Amino acid sequence: xxxxxxxxxxxxxxxxxxxxxxxxxxxxxxxxxxxxxxxxxxxxxxxxxxxxxxxxxxxxxxxxxxxxxxxxxxxxxxxxxxxxxxxxxxxxxxxxxxxxxxxxxxxxxxxxxxxxxxxxxxxxxxxxxxxxxxxxxxxxxxxxxxxxxxxxxxxxxxxxxxxxxxxxxxxxxxxxxxxxxxxxxxxxxxxxxxxxxxxxxxxxxxxxxxxxxxxxxxxxxxxxxxxxxxxxxxxxxxxxxxxxxxxxxxxxxxxxxxxxxxxxxxxxxxxxxxxxxxxxxxxxxxxxxxxxxxxxxxxxxxxxxxxxxxxxxxxxxxxxxxxxxxxxxxxxxxxxxxxxxxxxxxxxxxxxxxxxxxxxxxxxxxxxxxxxxxxxxxxxxxxxxxxxxxxxxxxxxxxxxxxxxxxxxxxxxxxxxxxxxxxxxxxxxxxxxxxxxxxxxxxxxxxxxxxxxxxxxxxxxxxxxxxxxxxxxxxx
Amino acid sequence: xxxxxxxxxxxxxxxxxxxxxxxxxxxxxxxxxxxxxxxxxxxxxxxxxxxxxxxxxxxxxxxxxxxxxxxxxxxxxxxxxxxxxxxxxxxxxxxxxxxxxxxxxxxxxxxxxxxxxxxxxxxxxxxxxxxxxxxxxxxxxxxxxxxxxxxxxxxxxxxxxxxxxxxxxxxxxxxxxxxxxxxxxxxxxxxxxxxxxxxxxxxxxxxxxxxxxxxxxxxxxxxxxxxxxxxxxxxxxxxxxxxxxxxxxxxxxxxxxxxxxxxxxxxxxxxxxxxxxxxxxxxxxxxxxxxxxxxxxxxxxxxxxxxxxxxxxxxxxxxxxxxxxxxxxxxxxxxxxxxxxxxxxxxxxxxxxxxxxxxxxxxxxxxxxxxxxxxxxxxxxxxxxxxxxxxxxxxxxxxxxxxxxxxxxxxxxxxxxxxxxxxxxxxxxxxxxxxxxxxxxxxxxxxxxxxxxxxxxxxxxxxxxxxxxxxxxxxxxxxxxxxxxxxxxxxxxxxxxx
Numbered sequence: 001x002x003x004x005x006x007x008x009x010x011x012x013x014x015x016x017x018x019x020x021x022x023x024x025x026x027x028x029x030x031x032x033x034x035x036x037x038x039x040x041x042x043x044x045x046x047x048x049x050x051x052x053x054x055x056x057x058x059x060x061x062x063x064x065x066x067x068x069x070x071x072x073x074x075x076x077x078x079x080x081x082x083x084x085x086x087x088x089x090x091x092x093x094x095x096x097x098x099x100x101x102x103x104x105x106x107x108x109x110x111x112x113x114x115x116x117x118x119x120x121x122x123x124x125x126x127x128x129x130x131x132x133x134x135x136x137x138x139x140x141x142x143x144x145x146x147x148x149x150x151x152x153x154x155x156x157x158x159x160x161x162x163x164x165x166x167x168x169x170x171x172x173x174x175x176x177x178x179x180x181x182x183x184x185x186x187x188x189x190x191x192x193x194x195x196x197x198x199x200x201x202x203x204x205x206x207x208x209x210x211x212x213x214x215x216x217x218x219x220x221x222x223x224x225x226x227x228x229x230x231x232x233x234x235x236x237x238x239x240x241x242x243x244x245x246x247x248x249x250x251x252x253x254x255x256x257x258x259x260x261x262x263x264x265x266x267x268x269x270x271x272x273x274x275x276x277x278x279x280x281x282x283x284x285x286x287x288x289x290x291x292x293x294x295x296x297x298x299x300x301x302x303x304x305x306x307x308x309x310x311x312x313x314x315x316x317x318x319x320x321x322x323x324x325x326x327x328x329x330x331x332x333x334x335x336x337x338x339x340x341x342x343x344x345x346x347x348x349x350x351x352x353x354x355x356x357x358x359x360x361x362x363x364x365x366x367x368x369x370x371x372x373x374x375x376x377x378x379x380x381x382x383x384x385x386x387x388x389x390x391x392x393x394x395x396x397x398x399x400x401x402x403x404x405x406x407x408x409x410x411x412x413x414x415x416x417x418x419x420x421x422x423x424x425x426x427x428x429x430x431x432x433x434x435x436x437x438x439x440x441x442x443x444x445x446x447x448x449x450x451x452x453x454x455x456x457x458x459x460x461x462x463x464x465x466x467x468x469x470x471x472x473x474x475x476x
Numbered sequence: 477x478x479x480x481x482x483x484x485x486x487x488x489x490x491x492x493x494x495x496x497x498x499x500x501x502x503x504x505x506x507x508x509x510x511x512x513x514x515x516x517x518x519x520x521x522x523x524x525x526x527x528x529x530x531x532x533x534x535x536x537x538x539x540x541x542x543x544x545x546x547x548x549x550x551x552x553x554x555x556x557x558x559x560x561x562x563x564x565x566x567x568x569x570x571x572x573x574x575x576x577x578x579x580x581x582x583x584x585x586x587x588x589x590x591x592x593x594x595x596x597x598x599x600x601x602x603x604x605x606x607x608x609x610x611x612x613x614x615x616x617x618x619x620x621x622x623x624x625x626x627x628x629x630x631x632x633x634x635x636x637x638x639x640x641x642x643x644x645x646x647x648x649x650x651x652x653x654x655x656x657x658x659x660x661x662x663x664x665x666x667x668x669x670x671x672x673x674x675x676x677x678x679x680x681x682x683x684x685x686x687x688x689x690x691x692x693x694x695x696x697x698x699x700x701x702x703x704x705x706x707x708x709x710x711x712x713x714x715x716x717x718x719x720x721x722x723x724x725x726x727x728x729x730x731x732x733x734x735x736x737x738x739x740x741x742x743x744x745x746x747x748x749x750x751x752x753x754x755x756x757x758x759x760x761x762x763x764x765x766x767x768x769x770x771x772x773x774x775x776x777x778x779x780x781x782x783x784x785x786x787x788x789x790x791x792x793x794x795x796x797x798x799x800x801x802x803x804x805x806x807x808x809x810x811x812x813x814x815x816x817x818x819x820x821x822x823x824x825x826x827x828x829x830x831x832x833x834x835x836x837x838x839x840x841x842x843x844x845x846x847x848x849x850x851x852x853x854x855x856x857x858x859x860x861x862x863x864x865x866x867x868x869x870x871x872x873x874x875x876x877x878x879x880x881x882x883x884x885x886x887x888x889x890x891x892x893x894x895x896x897x898x899x900x901x902x903x904x905x906x907x908x909x910x911x912x913x914x915x916x917x918x919x920x921x922x923x924x925x926x927x928x929x930x931x932x933x934x935x936x937x938x939x940x941x942x943x944x945x946x947x948x949x950x951x952x953x954x955x956x957x958x959x960x961x962x963x964x965x966x967x968x969x970x971x972x973x974x
Contacts, residue, residue: 030662034652037662038682041764053749055757070776078749093820093851097800099779101855103786118852119786120800122779160530161523170933171529187889189931190530192509192517193904197817197889201798205806205815206902207910211895212731214712214724221724223813223893225796225806227710230734233776235928237741238567242929242937244748245545245571249935251756257934260534265910268899269925270737272559273590273610275911277597278896279503279923280610282496285591285896289722290729294589294611300699300708300729302721315790318715322727324703331692353593369721388691392700394727396709397784397791400774405685411771412781424785430771432746436763437753439746 044410052079053437070236076127091448153181203231207267235263304373340371498921544572545935555648563740570937613943620949651681701735701769713795735769809871
């Protein structure tokens with residue numbers, strides 16, 4: 001009919017393109033309580049029905065320890081295909097690292113069934129394929145170049161110039177694959193200390209983080225190391241930021257790049273006001289323990305009694321006595337003073353400016369700890385929360401594991417690992433929930449060289465007999 | 477040595493303020509090493525040509541001569557108080573994204589924070605002269621600052637319009653707050669299906685332990701995130717090394733709001749992955765992302781929770797020693813702390829050779845102990861105690877610099893614990909430079925920690941500005957995106973909308 005044609009001519013958009021809910025389902029989605037909506041869109045436990053954000057990206061990881069491997073793990077969790085290259089037989093030194101030499105998963109390599117990979121290796125190389133290669137041998141070189149041709153990029157951590165000398169540095173690889181994104185991660189980078197080795201702990205020590213962490217010298221405290229390799233992991237994630245931006249730029253220009261990343265610098269980056277304060281006024285920031293230099297009350301206090309005096313594990317028995325308290329705004333602080341029965345504290349420190357000064361902080365926290373001297377951790381938390389203030393216990397590994405919160409959110413969960421059976425995992429999902437392209441954890445790790453056949457034979461077409469020969473010569 | 481003696485009388489903190497600062501004592505105090513000196517370092521390892529290549533292509537000085545990776549990506553940062561939203565948007569804006577920072581007309585309270593409440597350590601901007609805290613200035617990078625009151629109906633309409641014009645929203649408000657105003661992801665994604673929306677918080681926007689606000693409206697800030705993932709429990713000296721009760725032997729938070737920074741960087745990663753999926757894989761769809769301080773820090777908490785699942789171990793704090801590697805620690809020396817690291821046999825024996833030169837006992841007790849010959853076996857607790865007792869015996873008689881020089885002869889990854897004044901003058905640091913100064917339009921000469929992604933061949937990150945006066949860019953942003961001229965802005969201001 002004619003009028004139908006007329007209407008079609010007059011249409012400027014499609015009904016479905018107009019804003020607003022389109023179906024009953026969508027209408028309901030808009031009406032859902034917010035938390036339910038979150039649960040629905042993140043749909044914890046069903047990550048594998050959703051697509052991978054980095055589908056089609058292939059990344060090589062010629063890395064060791066935690067820092068540079070972690071830059072690749074992030075990609076692997078986001079769906080890239082990542083290939084970890086290790087020294088034949090020996091593998092990444094991190095495989096030989098385990099807390100107090102206790103926890104291993106077996107085997108390390110098919111020639112070493114009685115050796116295992118230590119838990120220190122956990123989470124740094126998940127979801128990756130594991131191949132071995134001795135770069136020094138000319139036969140291996142050709143295989144390496146072939147891998148480069150078929151990959152989008154590489155992260156390496158060798159001493160600067162080593163790969164260049166071995167004819168597999170940026171200058172060489174760019175001519176083989178101009179789209180290649182080459183990452184060097186290390187301690188220092190170009191400059192007078194270019195060849196200096198580095199570790200997480202060097203970043204913590206050298207870059208100023210340790211100087212501001214721990215109790216103040218005047219209270220008997222020392223520069224304190226984070227037990228965790230925080231600077232390794234945290235710097236690795238920032239490499240991932242650079243890689244993803246480089247991939248985005250490459251999609252427009254077709255050109256790869258070289259990224260030089262120094263982890264020692266990354267530790268200085270998170271120091272906030274420390275550098276500007278020094279630059280402007282020459283003030284050298286010191287440690288301030290469990291309190292906050294800029295907010296009061298906002299810190300961690302000790303209670304007199306522990307929550308689990310009869311527990312067997314000393315971490316429960318003796319350590320379950322620390323509470324985070326936060327009541328820095330005026331009304332919150334007044335309530336806190338009432339709770340600890342020190343209303344005079346409030347009358348003396350009515351404004352935040354008055355109570356955040358160092359002597360005031362010392363007095364206020366002492367008053368809180370005196371009040372908490374005959375209480376347990378959970379009592380203190382309960383009293384504060386009942387009064388509508390912010391407080392929480394300092395949780396240990398067991399409590400994190402048992403927390404319903406992390407379980408419901410899927411950030412702590414058991415995984416049926418193809419090699420090791422049930423493994424409790426804390427990573428990947430916890431790095432961030434994504435509604436359309438969630439991160440995924442597939443496997444923890446695989447033995448040294450476990451995927452040699454898959455990569456060399458199936459991807460590069462090397463005959464099985466040749467793989468066997470290289471394996472026996474110790475090249476693979 | 478100072479060039480001339482100054483007569484100084486210090487009676488109060490105010491007297492100390494003019495003694496330092498970029499005009500009196502410009503940074504660096506001593507000049508950094510020259511490129512020629514560095515060339516000698518490269519040549520020594522026969523890497524002269526390669527070193528020159530690096531200097532020619534990666535030097536920080538060339539960053540403004542190169543393009544930006546995220547040119548054309550537009551971010552709106554809608555967050556207050558915490559560092560996560562600032563760090564996430566900072567990482568992206570350093571790489572070239574256009575950043576609009578939205579604050580309520582009263583401003584982000586982070587602007588008012590200053591160590592120990594000392595207003596003299598705040599910086600006044602050139603435009604309004606309002607003092608602003610240095611954390612805020614340091615972390616808000618390359619941003620345009622606008623004000624908007626989303627508690628007014630008109631403000632909400634404006635926010636919706638802006639959300640249709642941006643690629644990314646980074647939100648950090650209490651859980652469900654923006655959603656309750658009709659400005660959540662589910663509302664905005666209907667207007668802009670390409671929108672990538674990332675919420676950042678401490679423990680979560682949903683779930684039994686989600687973020688809370690106190691009865692009086694106070695937000696939850698770091699260290700709640702650090703405490704919720706066992707980080708605090710694991711950090712610090714054990715009570716058998718230092719006494720408890722604020723004297724060093726307690727679990728301790730990081731000196732900085734580290735969990736927020738970690739949440740921020742993982743938020744940036746998730747956002748970029750979502751952007752890649754949206755634009756490069758041609759799906760054209762945005763998504764909803766949630767990153768929390770507690771969980772992103774747990775993601776990088778080594779193997780700790782996994783270890784609990786393995787054999788019910790609860791990790792304890794071990795002070796400045798690492799329970800997984802030997803040697804890998806810092807110990808006290810004559811003038812501070814000296815860090816020594818090296819795990820493999822090669823490094824283990826090199827450290828030993830260095831120490832036994834001064835302390836032959838070390839050679840006998842450490843090198844001849846059969847239990848210490850195997851890399852993994854050296855991690856047992858008694859092995860750590862034995863190794864570090866003897867190492868400290870060596871360290872206690874020498875200064876950091878002596879220890880460093882001796883260890884460097886053996887090419888060991890070692891270094892002293894440095895304070896910020898030492899960091900700023902460390903030769904390598906100032907050569908790069910990692911702490912740098914910017915001559916800022918608003919705040920004059922400001923020292924800052926340089927962007928970590930600034931050393932790249934093609935698209936290095938760069939810092940163009942730090943901080944921003946509140947609402948400084950209202951005029952430009954509202955005109956550019958919504959067409960509002962000065963008349964309209966005056967009207968909105970009078971109504972309390974901006």
